[in-house]
Amino acid sequence: MRPSRKFTVVIEQDEQGYLVATVPALRGCHTQAKSLDTLMKRIREVTSLCLEEDGNPPGALELVGIQQISV
Numbered sequence: 677m678r679p680s681r682k683f684t685v686v687i688e689q690d691e692q693g694y695l696v697a698t699v700p701a702l703r704g705c706h707t708q709a710k711s712l713d714t715l716m717k718r719i720r721e722v723t724s725l726c727l728e729e730d731g732n733p734p735g736a737l738e739l740v741g742i743q744q745i746s747v
Contacts, residue, residue, distance in 0.1 A: 684739045685719055701737045702726040
């Protein structure tokens with residue numbers, strides 16, 4: 677059994693009310709759902725699939741912070 681790895685998940689809400697989760701450390705690793713419970717289940721599944729496909733991606737990024745800006 678492989679040791680578990682930790683990844684930062686960014687969660688946002690779109691204009692239709694869907695929650696969208698992204699793992700910034702893994703290219704193309706994102707999913708969406710209407711509820712947080714479903715979203716977390718799906719992002720774990722997608723993260724596992726991305727790790728299988730990528731083999732051994734570079735080390736995980738450390739979250740420094742999140743900012744919102746207006747332009």
